[in-house]
Amino acid sequence: MAGERVKKHLEAIAVGLAHLARRPMTLRYPEVYEVGENVRGVILFDMAKCIGCSLCAQICPARAIKMYRLPGVRTPRPGIDYTRCIFCGFCVDICPTGALYHGDTADMIIEDPSEAVLTPIEWDEFKPRPWAEGKGRPVRAVPDEEVGLKYEPVGDRSSPDRHGDERGGGSGGDSG
Ligand code: SF4
Numbered sequence: 001m002a003g004e005r006v007k008k009h010l011e012a013i014a015v016g017l018a019h020l021a022r023r024p025m026t027l028r029y030p031e032v033y034e035v036g037e038n039v040r041g042v043i044l045f046d047m048a049k050c051i052g053c054s055l056c057a058q059i060c061p062a063r064a065i066k067m068y069r070l071p072g073v074r075t076p077r078p079g080i081d082y083t084r085c086i087f088c089g090f091c092v093d094i095c096p097t098g099a100l101y102h103g104d105t106a107d108m109i110i111e112d113p114s115e116a117v118l119t120p121i122e123w124d125e126f127k128p129r130p131w132a133e134g135k136g137r138p139v140r141a142v143p144d145e146e147v148g149l150k151y152e153p154v155g156d157r158s159s160p161d162r163h164g165d166e167r168g169g170g171s172g173g174d175s176g
Pocket residue numbers: 043059060061062063064065080084085086087088089090091092
C-alpha cells in the first residue's frame with residue numbers, strides 16, 4: 001500500500017518535471033487579449049435609429065430589455081440590464097432598423113452591478129472598452145497540432161497608434 005502511494009507520488013513528480021520543459025499551455029490574462037472573428041460581442045444601441053417598436057423587449061429570452069418612456073418621445077425606447085443579457089443576439093436579429101448591434105467587445109468588465117442597468121440614453125452613450133485593451137497585445141487564437149491552440153498577433157490592431165504603447169506582451173503571442 002505504501003509502495004503504491006510512493007509510486008503515484010513519483011509519477012506525479014515525473015509529470016510535473018516533464019511539463020517544466022514544455023511550452024506553456026496557458027497565458028497570463030490580460031497580457032494578451034483575443035480579437036475574435038464572428039464574435040457576438042456586447043449589444044449596443046443607437047437611439048437615432050430606434051422607432052420604438054418594442055420587438056427587442058418582446059423577443060429577449062432573458063428579460064434583459066425594458067422599454068422606457070422618455071419626455072417628448074411618443075413611443076418607448078429600450079434600456080438594458082447587462083447582468084441578464086446572454087448575448088444571444090435575438091434582439092439584434094429582430095430589430096428592423098439596425099438600432100441594436102454587436103460591438104467588438106466580449107470581455108467587458110462591470111465592477112458595480114448597478115452600472116449594468118442602463119436607461120435608453122445611457123445605453124445610447126455606452127461605449128465599452130475591453131478589460132485588457134491597452135494593457136496587452138491583441139491576438140487571434142488559431143489551431144495548433146502541438147498545443148491545441150496558439151495565439152498569433154493581429155497586425156493592424158497592434159499598432160502603437162491604436163494602443164499608445166506596447167505595454168505587457170509577456171509570454172503571449174505564440175502559445176496557447
Ligand atoms: S442579446 Fe439576447 S439576452 Fe441580450 S438583450 Fe438581446 S435578446 Fe436579450
